[in-house]
Every structure is written in C-alpha cells, then in structure tokens.
Amino acid sequence: MRAIKFYDFPRSGHAHRVELMLSLLQLPTENIFVDLAKGAHKQPEYLAINAFGQVPAIEDDGVVLADSTAILVYLAQKYGNGRWLPTDPVGAAKVQRWLSVASGAIAAGPARARLITVFGAQYNAEETIAQSHALLKIIDQELAKSDYLVGNEPTIADVAGYSYIAHAPEGNVSLDDYANVRAWLARIEALPGFVGMPRTVAGLQLTA
Incomplete structure (x- = not known):
C-alpha cells in the first residue's frame, strides 16, 4: 500500500494520537513536519488540507482528513480488523x-x-x-x-x-x-x- 501522508508537529499531543495509531497498526507513513512556530499551518497550502489550520491531518490514497479523533475512527475502521473500534x-x-x-x-x-x-x-x-x-x-x-x-x-x-x-x-x-x-x-x-x-x-x- 502507499504510505499515508501524516502532517505532524511532534510536540502536539493531538498529532501524537495519530502517530501512535499509525504505529500500532504498522502502517507505512510519510511524515510531513508542519512548522507551527513559523506559521506553516496558516499558509494557503496547508489550509487547503485543513481549513482550521491545525495539526494533525492525513492523506490516504486520495482521502484527506483532519481532526485527531476523526482520524483515529477512520484508521480503526479501515485498517484495524475490528480490534480498535467495536461495531456493536x-x-x-x-x-x-x-x-x-x-x-x-x-x-x-x-x-x-x-x-x-x-x-x-x-x-x-x-x-x-x-x-x-x-x-x-x-x-x-x-x-x-x-x-x-x-x-x-x-x-x-x-x-x-x-x-x-x-x-x-x-x-x-x-x-x-x-x-x-x-x-x-x-x-x-x-x-x-x-x-x-x-x-x-x-x-x-x-x-x-
């Protein structure tokens, strides 16, 4: 499978949630550092990915998602084999x-x-x-x-x-x-x- 693009700021706990989930699922990942200190999250290129200008975000084979908990739901449902998110x-x-x-x-x-x-x-x-x-x-x-x-x-x-x-x-x-x-x-x-x-x-x- 293609690597999932992961827009990350390493000291963000919201971003770490996604990093942790990607690692637990052993998914290939391309980490893209978003330099919050330099305002990279408010630039047009990143706002096109997440209009709220926040990390994290992911791109997975054409699917673009932001918000850490929403991303967790997506990863669990698509790649978790029923383990990480109950269906009942x-x-x-x-x-x-x-x-x-x-x-x-x-x-x-x-x-x-x-x-x-x-x-x-x-x-x-x-x-x-x-x-x-x-x-x-x-x-x-x-x-x-x-x-x-x-x-x-x-x-x-x-x-x-x-x-x-x-x-x-x-x-x-x-x-x-x-x-x-x-x-x-x-x-x-x-x-x-x-x-x-x-x-x-x-x-x-x-x-x-």
Missing part, C-alpha cells in the same frame, strides 16, 4: 464517550496545563490544574473496573486519551495519586508498536 452499538457508544472526553475534559485539563508550561499559553494555571485532578480522579475510578477505558482490550479511546495524560506532569499535574491511571499508561506503552511523544519542559525537548 454499546461498545461503539462507550468509545465515543471517551473520544468526547478527549476533545473536552482532557483538552481543557491536562492538555491545557501543558500548553501553559510548555508553550506559554495564557490560561489560569491553578484552575486548569484543579480541573485536571478532578478528571484524573474520575478516570482512575473508571480504570479500577477494567484494564482499558472500554473493557479489557485497547481501543482508540485509549489512544485518544493517552498522550496528554501521560504528559500531564509537564503541566504540573502529578500522576502520583492515580495508581490505576499509571498502570493503564504502562499497559499502553507495552503494546507492540507503541511510540512515545517527546517529553518537553519549558519548551525544551528532552529525551522521549
């Missing part, structure tokens, strides 16, 4: 619940906290950290019931949630009180094909 109504709905959490509470919590420290975003750090801990408490309770967010097998719900939760400490959100969350992260990191996101502090890239 209840299972599909449970995955959608967590995709909504990834786009909502995770984005407003751990992702935003990291934006403050790594990228200098102007949000209220105290409120954002408090929101993050409220969310992590709920997720920790949910993970007391099963190995993964939807049952005992990994789905795209886990892929969508992993990146920003794993990197929550970069936003001064400690994971020390959430044993079930830490065990869940370790299970994801043990999956064949796992690839991590570079760790950063104050905008400086450290080891992955």
Whole structure:
C-alpha cells in the first residue's frame, strides 16, 4: 500500500494520537513536519488540507482528513480488523464517550496545563490544574473496573486519551495519586508498536 501522508508537529499531543495509531497498526507513513512556530499551518497550502489550520491531518490514497479523533475512527475502521473500534452499538457508544472526553475534559485539563508550561499559553494555571485532578480522579475510578477505558482490550479511546495524560506532569499535574491511571499508561506503552511523544519542559525537548 502507499504510505499515508501524516502532517505532524511532534510536540502536539493531538498529532501524537495519530502517530501512535499509525504505529500500532504498522502502517507505512510519510511524515510531513508542519512548522507551527513559523506559521506553516496558516499558509494557503496547508489550509487547503485543513481549513482550521491545525495539526494533525492525513492523506490516504486520495482521502484527506483532519481532526485527531476523526482520524483515529477512520484508521480503526479501515485498517484495524475490528480490534480498535467495536461495531456493536454499546461498545461503539462507550468509545465515543471517551473520544468526547478527549476533545473536552482532557483538552481543557491536562492538555491545557501543558500548553501553559510548555508553550506559554495564557490560561489560569491553578484552575486548569484543579480541573485536571478532578478528571484524573474520575478516570482512575473508571480504570479500577477494567484494564482499558472500554473493557479489557485497547481501543482508540485509549489512544485518544493517552498522550496528554501521560504528559500531564509537564503541566504540573502529578500522576502520583492515580495508581490505576499509571498502570493503564504502562499497559499502553507495552503494546507492540507503541511510540512515545517527546517529553518537553519549558519548551525544551528532552529525551522521549
């Protein structure tokens, strides 16, 4: 098959979700770096791919898609052999619940906290950290019931949630009180094909 073009910014957790899914599925990929610092995402060439001017995006044999969770759904349905996205109504709905959490509470919590420290975003750090801990408490309770967010097998719900939760400490959100969350992260990191996101502090890239 042709390589999937993956428009990427390596320190973006949204982009990492897609990178992780592509790697877990062992799909051939052509990585195209989008230099956000230089405004490449707002240039006409990229806006023709994603009118919102955001990463990630993919091109797969003529199909152009943006939005990280939408891309996860596409990759799972096309290449996942039924493993990563349940087809039964209840299972599909449970995955959608967590995709909504990834786009909502995770984005407003751990992702935003990291934006403050790594990228200098102007949000209220105290409120954002408090929101993050409220969310992590709920997720920790949910993970007391099963190995993964939807049952005992990994789905795209886990892929969508992993990146920003794993990197929550970069936003001064400690994971020390959430044993079930830490065990869940370790299970994801043990999956064949796992690839991590570079760790950063104050905008400086450290080891992955």
